[in-house]
Amino acid sequence: MCGVIGVIGNEENSEAAKEAFLGLITLQHRGQDAAGILSYDFAESNGVQSFHHAKNLGLVENVFTRPVIESLRGSVAIGHTRYATIGRGNVADVQPFMLNYPYGIGIVHNGNIVNYGEVKQRLAKDMHRMSMTSSDSETILNWLAHHIEGTSFKHLEKAVHSIFENIHGAYSIAGILGEGGLFAFRDPMGIRPLVLGKKKLSNGKFGYMVASETVPLHFMGYEFDRSVQPGELIYINRDLELTSSVYQGKNVEPRPCMFEWVYFSSAESEIENTPVYGARLELGHQLADRIAVEMKAGRLQADLVAPVPDTSRTAASGLAERLGLPYREVLIKNRYIKRTFILNSQKNREEAVDLKLNPVVSEIKGKTVILVDDSIVRGTTSRKIIQLVRRAGAKKVYFVSTCPPIRFPCYYGFDFPEQNELIAAGPNGSRTEEEITKMLDADGVFYQTLDSLGNALSKCSLGLVKNPCTACLTGKYPTDMKGAAELTALRRTDRGKSE
Numbered sequence: 079m080c081g082v083i084g085v086i087g088n089e090e091n092s093e094a095a096k097e098a099f100l101g102l103i104t105l106q107h108r109g110q111d112a113a114g115i116l117s118y119d120f121a122e123s124n125g126v127q128s129f130h131h132a133k134n135l136g137l138v139e140n141v142f143t144r145p146v147i148e149s150l151r152g153s154v155a156i157g158h159t160r161y162a163t164i165g166r167g168n169v170a171d172v173q174p175f176m177l178n179y180p181y182g183i184g185i186v187h188n189g190n191i192v193n194y195g196e197v198k199q200r201l202a203k204d205m206h207r208m209s210m211t212s213s214d215s216e217t218i219l220n221w222l223a224h225h226i227e228g229t230s231f232k233h234l235e236k237a238v239h240s241i242f243e244n245i246h247g248a249y250s251i252a253g254i255l256g257e258g259g260l261f262a263f264r265d266p267m268g269i270r271p272l273v274l275g276k277k278k279l280s281n282g283k284f285g286y287m288v289a290s291e292t293v294p295l296h297f298m299g300y301e302f303d304r305s306v307q308p309g310e311l312i313y314i315n316r317d318l319e320l321t322s323s324v325y326q327g328k329n330v331e332p333r334p335c336m337f338e339w340v341y342f343s344s345a346e347s348e349i350e351n352t353p354v355y356g357a358r359l360e361l362g363h364q365l366a367d368r369i370a371v372e373m374k375a376g377r378l379q380a381d382l383v384a385p386v387p388d389t390s391r392t393a394a395s396g397l398a399e400r401l402g403l404p405y406r407e408v409l410i411k412n413r414y415i416k417r418t419f420i421l422n423s424q425k426n427r428e429e430a431v432d433l434k435l436n437p438v439v440s441e442i443k444g445k446t447v448i449l450v451d452d453s454i455v456r457g458t459t460s461r462k463i464i465q466l467v468r469r470a471g472a473k474k475v476y477f478v479s480t481c482p483p484i485r486f487p488c489y490y491g492f493d494f495p496e497q498n499e500l501i502a503a504g505p506n507g508s509r510t511e512e513e514i515t516k517m518l519d520a521d522g523v524f525y526q527t528l529d530s531l532g533n534a535l536s537k538c539s540l541g542l543v544k545n546p547c548t549a550c551l552t553g554k555y556p557t558d559m560k561g562a563a564e565l566t567a568l569r570r571t572d573r574g575k576s577e
């Protein structure tokens with residue numbers, strides 16, 4: 079998973095790179111491995127250099143200094159925060175990617191493509207375009223560059239439709255076409271989010287921002303216009319004229335990733351016109367209905383509900399409210415440690431749990447605690463947290479997941495590729511709540527059901543989100559999966575290097 083942003087504004091007084099930088103700060107939660115910005119200055123197109131870029135490993139605030147941002151001149155810019163699923167720590171894989179020929183093209187990408195190996199081979203064999211990195215984003219850029227025959231909207235549309243027809247997986251993209259403008263497109267199923275915002279400029283025209291979530295739009299004073307539609311291409315030229323079209327291919331149905339609402343997106347964002355906060359609150363309500371049955375039957379009594387910070391706070395408050403139990407923050411986070419799930423090896427993750435959370439003993443001692451987390455992936459973190467709360471004197475610890483059991487790998491941008499690594503799957507593909515309770519050393523583990531997840535998203539979206547991607551829960555993948563085994567093998571090799 080990554081964060082992408084694209085900005086186009088007034089040529090006379092644009093601060094596109096500065097806006098991209100500030101926007102990236104608000105998208106930092108989407109990826110902490112690396113960051114980068116590419117800008118283009120139309121005024122310099124006859125001069126020495128019109129593209130400018132800066133990128134490196136690390137957090138946004140570490141990659142960019144004020145002089146660096148000032149050097150990124152121009153009225154159009156794209157930016158990226160990287161969460162690597164392959165090629166961690168490779169400087170060459172840091173985005174944006176760019177090519178000088180034809181026209182000068184740069185892109186930033188959120189998602190993963192499933193038939194990466196096949197696309198890479200076709201690029202090499204049929205088009206004589208070699209990969210310089212291990213990133214699938216580079217193959218998308220090469221495909222685009224090979225198929226684009228001009229800088230008009232129609233030229234771009236033709237090349238993007240060729241991507242839609244040949245490259246399977248998840249891709250939300252923002253890009254710059256030199257001498258053209260800013261473009262953005264989303265794969266035909268819209269697996270990864272992308273939104274469009276606009277802002278009135280001093281010259282009376284609108285400037286535009288595209289981003290993975292609405293949070294940077296609000297932060298930078300852009301009005302939320304709409305979600306970019308699945309299969310939609312948007313092109314904004316240097317005169318700030320916007321053109322768009324939606325791909326009308328076969329078997330195309332929106333399948334946005336459910337995990338964006340459950341875990342990944344910022345609580346204050348809206349994805350597919352559906353508030354993340356509202357969805358999480360409703361996930362808590364749905365779970366409360368399940369726990370209430372246990373309480374009524376006398377199988378569970380609790381003194382308080384507590385979130386595992388940060389993502390699950392909203393759901394935990396909804397759950398406590400519905401059950402009529404006190405909501406307490408009994409785990410205090412050291413905010414200077416990176417998000418555990420994103421950390422790039424098992425050893426790092428385990429160490430980070432110890433460093434990251436401190437229990438509030440006075441609130442825990444002698445109490446039965448319902449701990450709420452957004453999900454249980456490998457189980458490493460959950461087990462450590464349960465131990466932490468027990469050591470702080472809890473009488474009993476119940477563990478509740480707002481996401482149903484994750485039993486299958488994600489090929490669309492999340493890094494849980496090996497099925498046997500997932501606690502809800504294990505070597506036989508499925509473990510029961512009772513088995514997981516024992517493994518986590520909890521007094522009980524309760525998961526959201528698939529139906530209640532669907533109910534929560536449908537209710538909050540007023541029926542708009544009908545059929546989200548739930549492939550990591552069900553094993554039913556929405557895209558062509560040719561190439562998945564090869565991708566798994568590639569990741570296994572890559573993971574071996576970073577453990």
Ligand code: SF4
Pocket residue numbers: 269335336337338487488489490491492547548549550551
């Ligand atoms: S497999 Fe799971 S995490 Fe991946 S896109 Fe689908 S719902 Fe999201």
